Amino acid sequence: MRPLLLFACLLLFLPVLAQEPGNTEGEEQKRLVYFTxxxxxxxxxxxxxxxxxxxxxxxxxxxxIPLIxxxxxxxxxxxxxxxxxxxTVWYTSRWFNAAVVQCSEEELQQVEELPFVKSTQTLNRISQTGTLQQRAVQSIKPVSVAAAAYFPTPEAEDYGLAHHQADMLGADELHQDGYNGxxxxxxxxxxxxxxxxxxPAFAHLFENNHLKGSFDFVQKQANALVADAHGTAVLSTMAAYAPGSMIGTAYGANYLLLRTEDASSEHNIEEVNWLLAAEYADSAxxxxxxxxxxxxxFDAPSQSYTYQDMDGNTSLVTRAADLAAATGMLVxxxxxxxxxxxxxxxxxxADADSVLAVGAVDSLGMKAIFSSFGPTADGRVKPDVVALGQGAYFILPNGNLAQGNGTSFAGPIMAGFAASLWQANPFKTNLELIEMLRSSGSNAENPDNNIGYGIPGYSRTLTAVPGLANDETLxxxxxxxxxxxxxxxxxxxxKQQVEVQxxxxxxxxxxxxxxxxxxxxQPLQLxxxxxxxxxxxxxxxxxxxVATLRFVKL
Known part of the structure; x- marks a missing residue:
């Protein structure tokens, strides 16, 4: 058994306070306390x-991006x-200027009377059960640690059954060009x-020190290699390195594994966990x-959202996602x-203004029937792009390769591709990278609310970036x-009619x-x-x- 890493160097940046969580029984609930x-x-x-x-x-x-x-x-x-x-104080949030506390209604009244407390919000939890739905396909072939450490350029057969989900985006071409995240x-x-x-498919993360941090925001513990199998499956679509069985879209990247979701229930506390994880990711x-x-x-008594709330500004987690993007991270x-x-x-x-929302398509590039669509409540096109999410391949905790459906897989397949593409274009901002992915999409000419800008392609990005177009007069x-x-x-x-957007x-x-x-x-005035x-x-x-130029309006 490989020992778990302690990740001590990153604990400094956790939005966590020393006091341990108290009793969760009775009237005590978790609350978000905003400071003035x-x-x-x-x-x-x-x-x-x-x-x-x-x-x-x-x-x-x-x-x-300046500090503020x-x-x-x-x-x-x-x-x-x-x-x-x-x-009991569980966590603090820099971006929301708030703290997560656990207390009774009587204690909450005392908190709300403090002069520096602006407002509070109750975050409820109820235990249930949940499982990952999938179909086992085959066992993963072991890969030696020595082979994983050197990352020889993979051939088509090295991707195994997962080749199509990489090839659909051109991630395999990126890898051939030396960009693996x-x-x-x-x-x-x-x-x-x-x-x-x-x-074995994740051995290189440990041997090459590519697993840079781990935290469980649900249980407030450093070890997130526990609980629901969904995260293991998601991680494999990006990080797996098992030549002959499966190779992820960013197998050379570093990873932070952060548990924010309690699969047994659905409450606002998970949005706060997401916020805290985003602050951790930023700091690290x-x-x-x-x-x-x-x-x-959400489960009762938490208050659910409506479609009208999907306007890019209302939900707690949407606001957290936009703040994460404001620090320069690609969300x-x-x-x-x-x-x-x-x-x-x-x-x-996915309704946030500054994130890359990913929908799902099948192996033929057609929209998966289950994939959520747009527009947002304020009329913006969503999703932004799509990747394979119907019949996607991933690895289970038992080591078997499985096939399943969900934008849960389309998203990380795209995230790994985007990380590798950013490695190839290191001077791009996160928003420029989003635009790069959109403009290289198969549906970029007529983006819609089913597949957005379509399936991005690595080969198309080579003509969608001014620096690579080699045209000094643009x-x-x-x-x-x-x-x-x-x-x-x-x-x-x-040479042809020009369209400018x-x-x-x-x-x-x-x-x-x-x-x-x-x-x-002569020069054009827009x-x-x-x-x-x-x-x-x-x-x-x-x-x-196609080319995209960036400018700032003062």
């Missing part, structure tokens, strides 16, 4: 290494005052990761978050499996203020113009009617040529 401010905190923006890792700061620096007060930990004096009331860190949020430390320096979790309806979430059920639409946090003024936006097009772009950071079209050849003999301050993407198409 961070006044008097001993932490400062000038000394970020006290609460963020060097990797987290480097990610921000690469994407020109939201990054500061909560005021320890406020936490001490909470404890003085007798409540190496140097990237993926944080996986799920319901548990049992037997990961024992399976993750580049990508993969979450095969979605929230719509990849499954769209949901409600397409053929009463709910039908994407779930939270240029747009940046930044822009009140003056018109000036677009310069070289002769290679003028301007998209905001969420992918919403704010401007479109068709340009005939005769109109393009004048969108209304543009707020922020990041915009200008997509240019001429025949099969």
């Amino acid at each position: 401010d961070k006044n008097g905190t001993p932490f400062s923006l000038s000394e970020p290494l006290e609460y963020l890792s060097p990797q987290a700061l480097q990610r921000r620096k690469r994407q020109s 007060s939201r990054d500061l930990p909560v005021n320890p004096a406020y936490v001490a005052s909470l404890k003085a009331t007798g409540v 190496a140097g990237m860190t993926i944080a996986v949020f799920d319901a548990g990761f049992p037997e990961v430390d024992k399976l 320096g993750a580049d990508v978050i993969n979450s095969s979790l979605g929230y719509t309806l 990849v979430v499954s769209a949901g499996n409600e397409g053929n059920k009463k709910w039908r639409f994407v779930s939270a946090p 240029y747009i003024t940046n930044p822009v203020s009140r003056d018109p936006i000036i677009l310069y097009l070289g002769q290679e772009w003028l 301007v998209l905001d950071a969420t992918g919403k079209q704010v401007y479109r113009q068709s340009i005939a050849q005769a109109q393009a003999e 004048e969108p009617q209304t543009m707020r301050s922020g990041l915009y993407l200008c997509r240019i198409r001429s025949g099969s040529k």
Whole structure:
């Protein structure tokens, strides 16, 4: 049996306090307590290494993301005052400036009377049972640790039955070009990761020190290699390295395994667990978050969401996902499996403005009937992209290869592909990478609410990125203020009619113009009617040529 890692170096960055959880019986419930401010905190923006890792700061620096007060930990004096009331403090949240406590109704009244408490929310739990639905296919062939350590370039047969889910995106081509996620860190949020430390397909994570951290936010313990099998299956679609049986889409990446989901119930506490895991991932320096979790309806007495709440701004977990993206992490979430059920639409946090929501297709690239669809309540196209989710292959805790359905598998297959693609394009921001994936989609010409921008393809990204297009005369003024936006097009772009789109950071079209050849003999002036301050993407198409340019409106 391979021993579990302790991950002591990352415990510094956990939003966890020393007091242990108390009795959960009787009237005691978990509550989210929001603070009024961070006044008097001993932490400062000038000394970020006290609460963020060097990797987290480097990610921000690469994407020109400044530190703000939201990054500061909560005021320890406020936490001490909470404890003085007798409540149990479980966690604190930097981004929400809040604490998770466990207390009775009487103790809650005392908490709400404290001068620095802004508001509270009850987070309920009820025990049930849940299982992973799947069909066993075959046993995984053992792989030697020595072979895994060197990562020889895999051949088509090395992917085994899982080859198609990699080939559909061109992940195998990425691997052939030397990009397998190496140097990237993926944080996986799920319901548990049992037997990961024992399976040959994951041996390289331990032997090469690619498992960088683990935490169970449900039980408040460092070991997340427990509980529900769903996380193990999800992880395998990205991280597995078992040549001849299965190879994941980012087998060379580093991983953080974080349990946020209690598979036995569905309550708001799991949204808070998601938030806390995202803060952990940020602090530990993750580049990508993969979450095969979605929230719509909850067990009583928790209050469920409605479709109108899927507007990108309402649900707790959606707001958490957008805050995670604001730190420069690429947040990849499954769209949901409600397409053929009463709910039908994407779930939270797939409705978030700044995430990559992934739907499911079958082996022929057709939308899976169960895959949730859009639009969001405020009219945005969702999902963003799709990957194989009907008849996807994954590994079970018993070591067998299995086949099953769900956007739960489409999401991580895409997340691994995105991490490997980001390795190949290290100077892209997370939002630019989302746009890169969208613009390389099979349905990018006419995105819809069934499959979004379609199936991204590695070969198509090679012509969708200005730096790779090798056309020095393609240029747009940046930044822009009140003056018109000036677009310069070289002769290679003028052989056919040119279509120009301007998209905001969420992918919403704010401007479109068709340009005939005769109109393009001189620099073009683009004048969108209304543009707020922020990041915009200008997509240019001429025949099969596609490029996306970035500019900022001041």
